[in-house]
Amino acid sequence: MLIRSTATLAALFLFDAAPQVQAADKPTDPQIAHIAYTAGVLDVEAAKQALKKSKNKEVIDFAKDMVRDHEAVNVQALDLVKKLKVTPEDNATSKALTKAAAEERAKLAKLKGAAFDKAYVDNEVAYHKQVNGALETLLIPSASNAELKGLLETGLKIFQGHEQHAEHVAGMLK
């Protein structure tokens, strides 16, 4: 279930990043800003679900870290798009991310206790891995504005940190 949605998105990103894709198919800065912002919002939503459902201290602490960091990144992102007078533009990748996240939340809503904790944290590992892949191979190379690229690079370091953090929490749940 998790594997399917992740694979769908991986395919989407791979398709987007495929070398034969024309330069015109590369995401524009307004689209990149939208994708990065959406990715953050979705992880905050996932964390808020975990804060409601989980009773595990490690999971709750991790979810709080996600809310704090992603909201801080997105404040910076909003400040930057305002400064650059860029209007984030919805696009197929943002839509696919949003759809997959909604499906994941619906699946997680049916789980309880340790089963929920494990599924949430496993998905956090997969989600950050997937977003990091997109940042590295598609979004950062496609960004034309230097400040946007810089913020994405910082975002990548944050997300890589979260991926390791999530892996650590996943290890503790076993």
Add this chain to the structure above:
Amino acid sequence: MSQRYPWIALALAIGAGQARADTIQVTIDKLVFSPAVVEAKVGDTIVWVNKDAFAHTATVKGGWEVMIPPKKSASLTLKTAETADYFCRFHPNMKGRLVVASR
């Protein structure tokens, strides 16, 4: 660095026999501890200056932890001679090392 010498001279002059403890700054910017490796002595104080909008920690596995709030500083006075590899608990890809010698 040069600012240290008058103090050393003063310490020698008054026969204190012990050099003044230093304060050593480690800057955190864009999820990087800089300098990543710090050599210090027992009694010195490390000050982490966090320029990021994100909270970080300096954490030694099974040891001490310093919380470093966004856009704030936090400090630790070194009490034991040790080589301490530390990381940020929130972003474990951030790593630093303190090499603490006895005085």
